[in-house]
Amino acid sequence: MQNIRRMVEKAKRNRVRLRPHFKTHQSAQVGEWFRAHGVEAITVSSVRMARYFANHGWDDIMIAFPANILELESINELAARIKLHLVAVNQETVAALAKHLQHPVQLSLKIDTGYRRTGIMATNYAEVDALVQQIREQDKLQFAGFVVHDGHTYKQTDTDAIQTIFNTSVYQLRLLRERYKSKFPDLQLSIGDTPSCSIIKTIHGVDEIRPGNFVFYDLTQQRIGSCSFDDIAVCMACPVVAKHPDRGELILYGGSVHFSKDVILQEDASSVYGRVVELTENGWSGPLEGIEVVSLSQEHGVVKASPELFDKYKIGDLMGVLPVHSCLTANLMQGYLTTAGEQLEHLTGLPQRELVS
């Protein structure tokens, strides 16, 4: 909860709204920790997640993913009862929303300031003009502003590089604000990645931040420099199921179905799929040296250990493992246990359909 408190205070200090992304934890109870810190507006990445949190009392929710017009029925149902924010990239999407929405929604345009995944290029004024005009003409659509997700900060390990990415985005966003502020004096600039929000001290020039991962952090964020090992607030407890003394390897019941296949490439070109910690009565230690998760298959985790640590672990012991990517790990787990022993739920299931012949 210290991670939450710290981000809440940082947002207050910088006078920006914290609209935390709840996809990392997907837990009503973890949501309550945010509410206790005064957070009122949240971000999610699907209609289904929005419904889950709306059912748990959240009434100001942004779905920060290009609106899926195949879910208009659920969108209408949600827009009837909460302040719903959607995001669009294309005119086709805006047209479909305009045609089928039954209740007003906030609509932001997703802008690409350098990540190159999705979003309108920040310099494509012709397209932004056309979209803003299209939104203006629709009474159910309330133009809210511009949202950015700088996912390319995840590839950096240098504070200056992250600062540059942030500055570049803010610069481009402010040009957009200048362009439209006479017609939309309240338009909001929203930015979202955990590395920027964690590392950059002075968050000026935007109205809102939407980090998510910081609630737990993970080895990836530690590597980037967003957090210390001590800040990582999620740990998997995996049973030791086999030992191989000939090669100093232990087998954990914990594989890619639990951790996902995210990996950290080390400077010596070796791969790490998780760092081992000692589980204690009230939590866990810092990462141990001389022991690491070196490979994962579907249910097996392979841990390479120094002779001393190899001998320390017995079959049936629980080994603590810090994950490489907490969002995916949490998504795969569907439930948490706090170090105080409380059970927390996690939204289960996914909306897409898999076809079987």
Added chain:
Amino acid sequence: MQNIRRMVEKAKRNRVRLRPHFKTHQSAQVGEWFRAHGVEAITVSSVRMARYFANHGWDDIMIAFPANILELESINELAARIKLHLVAVNQETVAALAKHLQHPVQLSLKIDTGYRRTGIMATNYAEVDALVQQIREQDKLQFAGFVVHDGHTYKQTDTDAIQTIFNTSVYQLRLLRERYKSKFPDLQLSIGDTPSCSIIKTIHGVDEIRPGNFVFYDLTQQRIGSCSFDDIAVCMACPVVAKHPDRGELILYGGSVHFSKDVILQEDASSVYGRVVELTENGWSGPLEGIEVVSLSQEHGVVKASPELFDKYKIGDLMGVLPVHSCLTANLMQGYLTTAGEQLEHLTGLPQRELVS
């Protein structure tokens, strides 16, 4: 279902027992398709999955994963009502089972014939002798034989290489049988990977095969040579949510939380995360040329398309995607829809605990 029929017939022709691995589908209804083909014994990878299928009428189940002695209570509950097979690698595990089991279980030793993930080295006769002797002394443990999983066939794309792996395993397993057959005339040799079971025509020298992936197959198996594109029996239907004409890319609602991050490296060093097919009324076409899933983030799939195919897809269309790894994709989806429109369930949730501070 054609994949099931073909494997059932192959097992019959070779006079080996087919004990299919159900972790690929984890669906009671898909299990019924096997039962309709006369299958009576199954494989799973966790106690939880065993309980799920026991509750759906399966009474001969092998948990093909080193027994997790932290789950002895559930193991006892299962062993009271079904013929339960466990697998062990270490003496510590056998000792814990011997001490706490309340009902007889079948116990096989997991042998490593070359994969080097887990298992007793096939040539480590001293260790196998000790383990067999240890099992013999316990009345609740019934020594069943030796199991192998040749996961290294997944790295091959050459039929001869797979045949060599299979022959090497069978050779080593038969030496083990020779060694113990006077005391255990009924001991069983069991082998399990989908590539071997699909590619090798004459499966001689073992008593049992445990393939799982073949029920759906996937792009990885097609690449290995285990199946043709036409045999792939699972397909994700993903909504198109954004279009980027400037770079010929479409954005799908379908990312690593749905597909996992498995990837196929192509000969030109490019990566493929899924092949696109045309969805038809009764199923789907073969993979289209000039369009591929080229990257995945958490919820986004990025599809690169030729100009013609780019123009063909509109926002809100469903795009069919063949997955790289059907086991992980199925695990992430928790539900299927058959091409005949039937809803199929998938076991949800996972047993490990994630700790939160």
